Amino acid sequence: MKKAVVLLSGGLDSTTCLALAKKQGFVCYALSFSYGQKHSAELRAAQNIAHHFGVMRHEIFNLDIGHLGGSALTDPQIAIPEEIEENIIPVTYVPARNTIFLSIALGWAEILEAYNIFIGISAVDYSNYPDCRPDYLDAFQTMATLATKTGVEAKPVHIEAPLMHLSKAETLNLGLSLGVDYSLTVSCYKANDEGLACGHCASCNIRKRGFVEAAVADPTRYIT
């Protein structure tokens, strides 16, 4: 049985990755992080999604990086923006977030003897986060192989980013072909406790445009 660690935020992209990993025959170990994000409703979504897909285990890892500050996603003093400006890294960037998440996933994968980690990052229709780009991912892969006992022993853990070159609409079409129910997912940076989306933040706007471009019905539950 081949195992995979799947980073699962509870959003659209990571859920599509989980569906893909399942389809590819992996026994999935889902990993979410409670890192002080304002939109902790995404964690409840992640729990529902992990259950829905019958993962072998779902870890919600407490990671108190939020109190260090530095991001609109964790700092009450910084407002969440509505639009992503071209070529500007927005205030929703969380310093080193994907590196921290992938590092913990790497440790867990090595312990589990899982040789694949799935992460739903994309460099298309994205938020200009530096840690979502192909050259970043390649560098993480090189580092990860040198960092680990399993890598040194020529059984490296592979970082899989199957959405890297897909637009949001293409990701949606992939997920729908795999039977994903996107009403389970929460992308909104300001989601309320029931997981209802604001419909106006930068993340909602990227998501909404994806459904429009894919020309499929948007099942997102918005605050009315």
Place this chain on the structure above:
Amino acid sequence: MKKAVVLLSGGLDSTTCLALAKKQGFVCYALSFSYGQKHSAELRAAQNIAHHFGVMRHEIFNLDIGHLGGSALTDPQIAIPEEIEENIIPVTYVPARNTIFLSIALGWAEILEAYNIFIGISAVDYSNYPDCRPDYLDAFQTMATLATKTGVEAKPVHIEAPLMHLSKAETLNLGLSLGVDYSLTVSCYKANDEGLACGHCASCNIRKRGFVEAAVADPTRYIT
């Protein structure tokens, strides 16, 4: 004022790094991890050392990787060995530990606008951990620059490993020249609650040989 994040385990090497960073004029932010290590006495040592050196802030970061298992340092079922065998990665290896520690240090450095992280790793007189070698460190540096806003904006965070090519005796001589009181430090993997060292584990043996080679008195407090 130039700032540095200093990874501080409470052991001999990280304390030497902290002394060096201070000497080089950095305002120091010490970072320790409570990760489920059996030898949590090292954290109390780290607190004393941070206070002694007058760091600006000392974060003891809770990181629950211990419950994932996979290492003699965290798993009660795995005994701590007494000797390091040549060219074998020992059971005290913690999967991806330095990568996780450095990633969190990277995030904190970016938030603080600190452009240097000090880590006391060495590839001489060491435990064959893959994440203590120069090629690993180079790969982490490359990844870290691509991962971060500050890196993309041409103000990368530099990972400093000033002990990388020093033997344990050379590290001790460096530290002593900087006035380090090594009786404050705890290296032992089986240190008791008072911070007394067992004198027999692999870490104690590396440390003891360092004092012998440096031909200086060993101030370590051993369990008698």
